[in-house]
Amino acid sequence: MPLSNRIAICPGSYDPVTNGHVDILERAAEMFDEVIVAVVDLPVRKGGTLFTAEERLGFLDGCTGHLSNVRSQAFSNLVVDFAREVGAKAIVKGLRSISDFSYEFEMYALNQRLAPEIESVYLMASPQYSFLSSSGVKELATFGGDIQDLVPDGVSERLQEALAR
Numbered sequence: 664m665p666l667s668n669r670i671a672i673c674p675g676s677y678d679p680v681t682n683g684h685v686d687i688l689e690r691a692a693e694m695f696d697e698v699i700v701a702v703v704d705l706p707v708r709k710g711g712t713l714f715t716a717e718e719r720l721g722f723l724d725g726c727t728g729h730l731s732n733v734r735s736q737a738f739s740n741l742v743v744d745f746a747r748e749v750g751a752k753a754i755v756k757g758l759r760s761i762s763d764f765s766y767e768f769e770m771y772a773l774n775q776r777l778a779p780e781i782e783s784v785y786l787m788a789s790p791q792y793s794f795l796s797s798s799g800v801k802e803l804a805t806f807g808g809d810i811q812d813l814v815p816d817g818v819s820e821r822l823q824e825a826l827a828r
């Protein structure tokens with residue numbers, strides 16, 4: 664990887680963004696010159712998302728404003744193709760558990776075959792967020808659990824509204 668203009672992408676659904684995601688983005692922002700949060704916009708994937716890509720991008724803009732080298736963008740093609748499009752040399756992902764590892768290990772092998780020039784970088788989840796997932800947050804919220812401390816400001820209210828729709 665050249666030592667100047669190092670661009671990384673952080674791909675994911677971000678449905679919605681959690682404090683665990685923000686932690687990874689803050690850490691990636693320290694390591695790379697530019698970080699692009701790549702928001703999957705494939706309506707058919709995993710039975711669809713609760714929030715539209717525009718809503719998910721809006722939440723991300725709201726919680727990454729303090730990170731001047733981070734921006735968010737939707738994508739609907741292969742991760743490695745998107746990385747090439749934006750000139751990224753690295754894909755950064757967070758790892759919470761063995762199940763994340765198994766999945767990422769497989770994805771790494773596939774992506775390496777397709778794009779050997781793009782490196783993948785894995786950041787261990789911070790201990791306080793290692794249990795946190797977007798799906799867990801949605802499940803808690805569905806049953807009235809308090810998620811205020813798990814997601815950035817404003818997301819909790821929007822989640823309650825979306826679940827009531």
Ligand code: ADP
Nearest residue numbers: 674675676677683756757758788792795796797
């Ligand atoms: P989720 O798996 O929660 O639905 P995404 O598909 O949006 O999340 O994941 C985007 C990336 O963020 C993945 O690399 C995922 O492993 C990582 N990630 C998600 N939650 C956390 C967390 N609490 N700590 C660290 N990394 C995380």
